[in-house]
Amino acid sequence: MTSHPADMTKDLRDTDLDDPTLDGILARTWETPRGFYGWLATVDHKMVGRRYIVTAFVFLALAGLAALAMRLQLSVPENSLMGPDLYNQLFSMHGTTMMFLFAVPVMEAVAVYLVPLMVGTRNIAFPRLNAFSYWVYLFGGAMIWIAFAFNTGAENGWFSYVPLAGPEFSFGKRSDFWAQMVTFTEVSALAVAVSLIATIFKQRAPGMSLDRIPLFVWAMLVTSFAIMFAMPAVMISSTMLILDRLVGTQFFNPAEGGDPLLWQHLFWFFGHPEVYIIFIPATGMVSAIVPTFCQRPIFGYQALVLALIAIGFLSFGLWVHHMFATGLPQLGESFFTASSMLIAIPSGIQIFCWIATLWLGRPILKTPLLFVLGFIFTFVIGGLTGVMVASVPLDLQVHDTYFVVAHFHYVLIGGAVFPLLSAIYYWFPKISGRMLDERLGRWNFWLAVIGFNAAFFPMHLLGLEGMPRRVYTYPAASGWGEVNLFISLMSVVFAASFAVLGWNVVRSLRHGIVAGPNPWNAGTLEWAAPSPPPPYNFLRIPYASHREPLWNDRDSLPVVSGLRVDARELLSGSLAEATPELRESSVDNSIWPLLAAIATTAAFVGSIFTPSAVVWGGLLAAIPLIAWFWPKGNPEDEE
């Protein structure tokens, strides 16, 4: 708990305090106490965001190792290194981890760290919910990997199709662990989405009307809404799956009126927006980075915002294009072909706006911008093959082949991982106070772009030649051996790029050049805070006079005064104009989110083994949830 020393005046305001005094008081009010307990109980969005990012990268490394193991197996034909059972688990764990435990959480993680800073507030809305979400995510991810270590990992792909994952064909507990992993990650993702929406709607700095919101924040707003409406679908479907497996419901059993395609509809109603839940934040990162490295405002701000919203809506109208091979009515297929092609329009608008900004500015070719250029190049290729597979005849031809593997890795790695790496180089100085090394950054970039394209481009060709996905080996007579060997070698080059990133991070944390608050001379509010930001983010809540406040007010930053400083307080304002309405208290650190997450974990894991866990687990989880909510007599509780 934060200490509130008795010598502090009650209801102390910042109005007449000089900067050093204010810094001292705010630091005491907002601090996370040192020590293990403080570390567990913190609700500081920066600490939670940081551990989210680190955890997501640990899962990236695990899933990456799974990929390397698969490439080792596929490097020569008829390889006997591993059998089909382990291979099934490896590709399922790879996909599951990359989608549920890396890609979505890492984007939300960056937002958890940055959005409160970018909108000029002191903490995320619902900080305890945010802390809870991290623990649930960590425990869910740990659960599935521990299960994998005991030979009980996911085995039916990241989409876990029935009947393969149903009670008839998937024995043991593998698919149950997968289904509950979904519950963990979706609870966590939904909690963050709610916190982000409330932060963006209500806690923006005064003056930050809708048309002054940074594009990354817009992107996270659209993403959060997509999460809210997409994730319930996978929660419902994975609940149905686990019920079919554990208590004998018949949702997917055609013999009793169920339908396996119900699974596919529900899963892809989530699964397609999921791709955009990963991609939209990445485009937000690009829209934040391009202006800084061109030193001019973004070209077409309104068009970009509208494109983001359009992509958000359209992403819900595409799911059936994952099901073209299931024998749906032709009219339906045509509709989903058209809508799949339609989404290329707002995506194209974004690309042209970035190119126009680069064209009109004087691009500074530092590592973050290099990765943006790598993104544009790679993503366009993935987008083009996307338009190709949107058409039913072509899709049927390449369905379940390496062509599709190539396509979605181009979209996901080109479209999301490269922007993410760009973002790491761009915001690392804000988070750590030090710059990443530029020379290592260039090595990182070239190894990543060359390694990625060399590893994945040939997969298009293998797919067109008919090599199927999800096979643990192939005959020597197929003639695919040499290309596969080349792919496997290049995947090592790609993996090496991440090793360089890791080394760069470790080295720069100690020896990097000290960054200062705004090393790139950027325009948005997160760069007004020191690097790394203090627990309270901003000494005084800034006033956003412009879309790029730091470029508009170069000498003196407009701020507001009158906030309470002896208790955690921030500003809450109107949705459209961000006109201040409330001095809103922000909750203190608490251990209860962690305890609630532990109780929730007991309930979720228990329910894999016995349905009664839903009852006792629910009761168990209610206790910490009530304790979390119950006022503790802090000044924040008494407002």
Place this chain on the structure above:
Amino acid sequence: MTRHSVADVSGLPTSGFGATSPMWWGTMAFMAIEGMGFALGVASYLYLAFLAPEWPMAPPPDLIPGSLVTALLVVSVLPNHLLDRWTKAKDLKRVRFGLLLMSILGALPLVVRWFELGALNVNWDTNAYGSIVWLLLGLHTTHLLTDLVDTLVLAALMFTRHGRSGKRFSDVSDNAFYWDFVVGTWVVLYLVIYWFPRI
């Protein structure tokens, strides 16, 4: 970089109702998520119904217990809105009374729900129709339960010294708002579960 103050916010209140309060938006967001869950549940019901050669795949559920739950829930909307009004007037005495009343009105449908489960005329593992009906009811029962617990905790809280804070009134108001959602979703589910099989 230096700073200059352009506005003074010291006179602002520290709590508010409705769209002014961030918690109201949080409640809205959770209602959107859960509403989406219900919508997908209903969509799955209709999907299975249109695939099936005959629907329902068992005798339709008896009308009496389900209709009684519906009646109880619809009636509870009136005291719920009175409670909301008292909350906004920060009338602590009436708010305490209203919370106790709503705790009882929250518990009653749960009692009847027990009989409702027995009157469904199908088990969850009989066929896909039974599975989806039990899923919809289970989903809604969870909402009844969680909102009852929430109401009980708030009722207890309002009888302590913490009850005088403006934030707590705002919490009670959000809870009332959420109850409307629980009732509203039930009306839709009631029509789907009880009347769709009869048309």
